[in-house]
Amino acid sequence: MLLPFRRTHLFRTLAHTAALPSSPAAIGAAISPSHQRRYHAPPPSISTASLHHASLLLREHHHAPLLRRHTTTSIILRSAAPQATHPPSPLPHRPCPHCCSSPCRQLTSSRICRPFTKSSVLPPRETIIPRVTTSHETKLPVYTTAPLSMGSSPPQCQGVKGRRTMATYQPLEDKVAGESQTRGKPIRCRAAVSRKAGEPLVMEEVMVAPPMAGEVRIRIICTSLCHSDLTYWKLKEPPACFPRILGHEAVGVVESVGENVTEVAEGDTVLPIFIPDCGECIDCRSEKSNLCSKFPFEISPWLPRHKSSRFTDLKGEVLYHFLNVSSFSEYTVVDIDNITKISPAIPPNKACLFSCGVSTGVGAAWRTANVEKGSTVVIFGLGAIGLAVAEGARLCGASRIIGVDTNLEKFDVAKKFGVTEFVNPRNCGDKPVSQVIGEMTDGGADYCFECVGFASLVQDAFASCRKGWGKAIMVGVDKPGAMLNFSSVEMLHYGKSVMGSIYGGLKPKSHIPVLLQRLVDKELNVDNFITHEMKFEDINKAFDLLAKGKSIRCVMWMDK
Template identity: 70%
Template sequence: MASEKLPTAGNPIRCKAAVCRKPGEPLVLEEIVVAPPYRHEARIRIICTSLCQSDITFWKLKDFPAVFPRILGHEAIGVVESVGEDIDEVKEGDTVIPTFMSDCGDCTDCRSKKSNLCSKLPFKVSPWMPRYESSRFTDLNGEVLYHFLFVSSFSQYTVVDVAHLTKIDPSIPPNRACLLSCGVSTGVGASWRTANVETGSTVAIFGLGSIGLAVAEGARLCGATRIIGVDMNPNKFEIGKKFGVTDFISAGDSGSKSVSQVINEMTGGGADYCFECVGLASLVREAYSCCRKGWGKTIVLGVDKPGAQLSLSSFDVLHNGKILTGSLFGGLKAKSDIPVLLKRYMDKELQLDEFVTHEMKFEDINKAFDLLTEGKCLRCVIWMDQ
């Protein structure tokens, strides 16, 4: 029997959203209008959302791809309120996790096990929906509000393309499941899918923010026996221990030696896997320099400033046989890999609880921005009162 349509289906919805109107200024909590979904889209009632460093980056950014006014937020969980035409993957009432990476299931890349980079709906920082050059948000004056990373979860309702939605078990706590919408999935996936960290291996992680700690958690799950954390903040070592970090290097306190020299000496020739989680070309070079010759892999996760260039010695590339690769969303295919990670959480294998340091109401969202910019939290979960 077909499910009964909600009275809101097919009609615009008025709800609250936290709108970023000017770079670096507090978000404005205001009433907006959310249009019904188009073909291949679903309108989602957000249960809770968490704040990611990428939200901070684009909140501060003044030049393109920054656009204003915009609804930020891309790490969330919600319930399908209504669906557009040609959707059979999800229906009204389903619990879903939106992701900034698409998983269309149709293109060559999505059908391959070798890539998570969908070619039908490729990743880009767009102010629009992925299939249409249009927005589903307007303010009460009729002004267009722009989208962010195809999710825009800082709104009680949002519209998301079905290729960016993963249906999940509704019994999983939403304030934990939402973490797999971006950050934790990216870090854990980088160890699991991109690097394929092996049992007994050595890992070095540059930057112990949420992504770096999630890399450590993934490496721990994969059986790495030595996980070296590098950070400017020595307090990160105690936090890192919760996620399997065994050794710590204070980046600003290595004396006359570079961090890569220290790691090469500690490991007798370099780590098997190195992860750059900050977004600095200089750290990518350091990570590559302490990656073991012959089989070592360096995985880049950090987002550098627009236009940043990476320079490596041609001699080293040719003679040392190392691999350097990027990793968007940790190499995960959302629709198949997120349910696996959620099961591992429910089976008490994957740690998610330890990432959540704060929880707060939607009206306090600007406090969450303060906490993250001041380095006082890992993940702050924001509950959306309807």
């Protein structure tokens, strides 16, 4: 078994000795008391060769400033005596002995978290979404708040700054054995390139450069088509740019990592997510927002950290990125702050939906609106996002979920996601849809979600809200430059509110494990989102199906 020591810790341990230890025995004697305090266990026997190597390193760096030795480097000391292998654990993290009995996300390279400050407070061990069960006698939903299963995502430690580390304990031999043969080299692979606005994507071979510092190169397993891809595929004015590799809903496997990346390792299954979650800035540490201030979200043609592209075609022309992901390629490069590690046991065709659509809709009801038990919800647009909002509202205990759409074929599908009533604006006669909803709900709905991306529908949603506490939540993506027009008197006198919801207000590395556990527990309905599955080379057929409203989610497999 390997015993990891941080170089900084080893230097600081020996910095207070009277003289630089010059022999392996002296180093061992200096390490022993510190190891006893730090790891709550006596140190293992250390081989003479390993201690001699440590001695050389110490003598080399003895006169360098100790505080400059960061956690990006470490000393690995091999135990001389055979040690028992660490037993496999169903938990994604090792228990933390310094803060709580449950596994801790705030791990350093030595797998031990930093001690809590006095102001640190653990979050409650209960999920925010109530579990829903059905009474066989009354056939009515029974709502109970159940504690989060320890087999899913552990509670996140609060009050500790720094990057959250998702890597699990893994012996060095395993990592060396699984090293990628292509690490550090460009990869030639297939990609669906959007050359001109609105024209069919071109399947061609491209070059994917190695990841730079803080980046991860991923082999995509499968990817799905989101309506945002369709919007920017058609868009001709900025922020549209061509040639571009679209796509942002996907699941993949880490092929290689850049410098300073410790959160994931080669072979890990990950979700690339367009919203960054650095875990370091004031916004990422706050529970009030999911908008990272270190890497603010923007529709950029570059990767966020180094402001450059990793894609070129075979002629050397730069291909632009999309939403920090660009999943319409067999390989892509994503920043580590846009990566969330997940269990490889989750089916890829279901997992990829959590990169955007399902998470955005469920999160909008759960996190942004905070839908309450017994409330009335109205959803404008019953596409993938609208159905995900319905699923989230159902999980939160909404008693009435009203769907508004002009496509009658969607009504039967919406029933599977908990929608109880339907309104077709074309059948409302001379009445505006807001008046019809007001009559149905005796004054307006508690929560109204716009899930299409039309400014006019946002105003309809606002008009359909109950005065005093009604909330209109904008979830759909409209064209850049679209403006909203509200009456100031209506805003002031009626006490309504309008909210925006990007990625459902979710923090990817904290909330996605919770939703995935709901999927594993068969409480979150995902199967009905997937209406089509096909080969990657049939991607233009998927665009056609979505544009005609015949598809909710189409999953494309890279190797099928």
